[in-house]
Amino acid sequence: MDLIYITKHLNTQRKCVKYLEEKRWNGIPTCPYCGSQKSGAKGLRHNCLDCRNSYSVTVGTVFESTNLPLMKWFMAISLILNAKKGISSMQLSRDISVNKNTAWLLQMKIRNAMASNAPDQLGGIVEADETFVGGKTKKGKKRRTHGGPQKHQKPVLGFVQRQGKVITKVIDAPFREIIMPILKSYVTPESVLVTDGSQAYFPAKKHFAGHMIMSHSTGIYKRGIYHTNTIEGYWSQLKRAIIGQYHQISDGYLQNYLDELSFKYNHKDSNDKGYSVLISQMLGN
Numbered sequence: 001m002d003l004i005y006i007t008k009h010l011n012t013q014r015k016c017v018k019y020l021e022e023k024r025w026n027g028i029p030t031c032p033y034c035g036s037q038k039s040g041a042k043g044l045r046h047n048c049l050d051c052r053n054s055y056s057v058t059v060g061t062v063f064e065s066t067n068l069p070l071m072k073w074f075m076a077i078s079l080i081l082n083a084k085k086g087i088s089s090m091q092l093s094r095d096i097s098v099n100k101n102t103a104w105l106l107q108m109k110i111r112n113a114m115a116s117n118a119p120d121q122l123g124g125i126v127e128a129d130e131t132f133v134g135g136k137t138k139k140g141k142k143r144r145t146h147g148g149p150q151k152h153q154k155p156v157l158g159f160v161q162r163q164g165k166v167i168t169k170v171i172d173a174p175f176r177e178i179i180m181p182i183l184k185s186y187v188t189p190e191s192v193l194v195t196d197g198s199q200a201y202f203p204a205k206k207h208f209a210g211h212m213i214m215s216h217s218t219g220i221y222k223r224g225i226y227h228t229n230t231i232e233g234y235w236s237q238l239k240r241a242i243i244g245q246y247h248q249i250s251d252g253y254l255q256n257y258l259d260e261l262s263f264k265y266n267h268k269d270s271n272d273k274g275y276s277v278l279i280s281q282m283l284g285n
């Protein structure tokens with residue numbers, strides 16, 4: 001859903017409410033308090049004929065948390081989803097005419113919904129790798145993208161299923177005691193893990209059906225169908241996004257931002273770029 005569609009078809013609160021009612025209840029108002037489908041309409045709200053409570057479609061959903069017109073929510077979602085590298089909350093505040101605190105809040109809530117939609121587990125061939133991102137760079141100074149970490153950079157662990165989805169996690173340090181438990185909880189034991197020669201991944205052969213090591217230091221980048229090109233490609237995309245959009249991301253929000261980029265990657269092949277999934281998530285469906 002793009003801005004043109006929203007300004008044409010979702011340009012009143014009533015149309016937006018109808019749209020959400022269709023998504024949340026297949027168009028049949030259902031009392032969030034007692035589950036009854038018997039109701040009488042009252043403006044954009046409904047009166048439950050069983051428990052006598054009054055409710056609207058946004059009750060108990062992410063949309064309830066602001067008094068913002070729904071059209072602005074939809075626009076914010078569309079702007080965020082269509083901005084490949086992300087959009088700053090300042091830019092968002094200008095684009096949909098809300099103050100910067102509201103824009104920031106919208107962005108956080110939309111990102112949280114994106115995070116809740118993350119895949120539970122990856123399987124098959126899974127490439128794992130870690131990188132360092134974030135931190136401050138002086139304006140005009142070129143950021144190093146290879147080699148060891150710079151001051152204030154945070155390690156990030158990423159793993160991607162071949163032809164599938166990606167998960168990225170900010171970690172305290174790229175050590176095996178930290179990396180292995182994460183991989184064990186997000187990658188199925190039947191998977192074949194593909195990594196570089198880092199010792200942090202050495203215990204992987206105990207936990208997964210296979211562990212293919214591409215020892216880059218000895219010039220091995222590919223063995224048959226096994227390589228780590230997908231995750232490395234993802235890292236360069238991630239770094240371009242961070243450099244292009246933000247001069248710095250504070251550590252506290254790095255995971256939040258990573259979740260946004262992962263969501264976009266994971267829905268890049270869907271027709272609506274994940275719009276529908278995201279709305280459902282925000283409705284608590």
Ligand SMILES: [Zn+2]
Nearest residue numbers: 031034048051
């Ligand atoms: Zn009821």
